Amino acid sequence: MQTVDVLVVGAGLAGLHTARLLALRGLDVIVVDRRRSLTTGIRTTGIFVRRTLDDFDLPDELLGPGIRDVLLYPPSRRSPIRLTSDRDEYRVADMAAVYGHAREAAESAGARVLLGVRYAGVSAGPVRHAGVSASLVRFAGAEPVAARFVVGADGARSRVARDLGLDVNRRFLVGAELVHPIAPGADAPAFHCVLDPRIAPGYLGWVVDDGRHAHVGVAGHPGAMLPGVRRTLDAFAADAPGRPAPAGPVERRGGPIPVGGVLRRLACPAGLLVGDAAGAVSPLTAGGLDPCLRLSELAAAVTADYLRTGDESVLGRYDGGALRSRFRGRLLLRRAFAGIRSPVLAEAAVAALRGRAGRAAAARILFGDGSFPDVPRLADSTRSA
Template identity: 80%
Template sequence: MRTVDVLVVGAGLAGLHTARLLALRGLDVMVVDRRRSLSTGIRTTGIFVRRTLDDFDLPDHLLGPGVRDVLLYPPSRRAPIRLTSDRDEYRVADMAAVYEHARRAAESAGALVVLGIRYVDSSMGLVRFTGAEPVTARFIVGADGARSRVARDLGLDANRSFLVGAEILHSVASGTTTPAFHCVLDPRIAPGYLGWVIDDGRDTHVGVAGYPDAMPTGVRHLLDAFAADAPGRATPTGPVGRRGGPIPVGGVLRRLACPAGLLVGDAAGAVSPLTAGGLDPCLRMSELAAAVTAVYLRTGDPRALSRYDGSALRTRFRGRLLLRRLFAGIRSPAAAEAVVSALRSRAGRALAARILFGDGSFPDVNPRLRHARSATSPDTSV
């Protein structure tokens, strides 16, 4: 039976980034994922925000053109609000290629990545799988998504507030689109969230998300209805693909770690409650998780795990949780029209720009990155 220092369950961005950092610290790390290919089962649009692009070494050739314009549409789709930044605020990644890049980086650091293995359960360090022999692990990292089985087995907190999202991807001819992020606030197609259109230079992403209890016809039906006349959508030139899944929006969970393991990424609720963006927080929390895990395994002192405290991290985004509750209450087209109308004011545009173009991060857990950023710009996040 194989014995490892750390078993990471889930080969998404959070799991692979955590595995790489732990392997670089000299730990014996194994990553398992039930998928046989990292190009399948992708749940994220792949929108990286400027803060992530500034602070992390992402492969530039896997990122689409910079996006500086955001257009906010009311349900009527008339007279959208255009917000323009003087910097590239978003770039959309080829996530299949990003995952493969992260896998190679983890393996180069010394981690073993094994695909096609389904996690079953764990108890007292013994981890069982479907399709492979059990493994003994000193520590388990749950990077297994919004509905984490690792969280259940470790007795840690679980996500309870979800949006469900889905999107269509289709190829577009190069040079035929203008980089922009189109956002439609309409509870008829996206109750509690929004519909979006954005492209990565090769593919256009058309998506919707919302609370499932307010989607009587289902997210796929709403997506198809939105995609039929979505603003900013280019004419497809290739086959259409689909992706989607649950999005935890209750904020970082309070109990994230115990002596047997911890949670990262969606499993930890590391998704902005307001914007539902998860790529930036998953990278930042993975750095903290790796640092805490390495100290704990080196010293055996459980007090090291206290640094990975969800209750403390939640204080960083109380404003986002409040705005999420307000956003969730927009359940009629008339209310959505009123919200967009309010955002047309000077104060409303400033608030929207602060949310969409802010310099702060959720949550900002890396002191080195925080210091570097504060030297050049104030924290204006919401």
């Protein structure tokens, strides 16, 4: 049985980015994922916001053209509100290629990425192996690993979180999306958003393209998505605004989206959570790519300092309660959004955004920089502690 410093469960963007940062700090890191290929099981549209593009090094060739226009449609689909920024606010990525790039970066830093390995559980208490205190991590059909620390990057319904006794996500949206090729040379891309509780109760339907593919999706509260997410998506896609004529095969994506905010208890002496497992998703916009990268920076700094010093007080810096306080306004707006249950109310909500104040508020949410706390500063304070 081998011993490692850190075992990361989940080879999504959060897990791979955390693994890379830990490996760069000289730690022995293994990443496991039950998928045999990172091109399967993609759940996200891949929309990166301007703040992420400014702060993180994402290869330009993996990103679609910049998007400056957002169109907000009421249930009637008539007279959408167009919001235009003077900067590129969004770019939609080829997520299969992004995951491949993140894997290559993690492996170049020294982390080992093992696919087709299914996590089966972690010991309730520490064990001694090779002279160090570690957790015994079990896998289906593979030898266990003794890990000094476990990072749960295994998604919204994290099993690692449950096994470590950490908080778990309890509030979700469920989303589904169709991806299909589009003809090159189409009009400049825009982000089309439809507020209609009949198709997306508590959230919205969307159409956006990455220059090569159109993404048509819906998301809403699971209990209200009737007669089912897939049928709702197909009905929406049939006449979705801004949808070009499809060509070629269709790819389907989907999965749960945690919208309860960052979880309070994110870390313990055996491990911590990142990405969707940590609830690192904007409660209002349901965007998770920017939060997962930022939280991974803090997670890596805290993990490295804890393993170096053995001081459990270091883990207190990975405080979900402190991060959660930055989301109070968005959590309140999430509850208000969830209360829009009829098309009449949705029409009224969109009408309220047509005035100057409403448009300014919408632009602040859609084009603002406050989607997630600036955690690299906290990471720096952790290293100096």
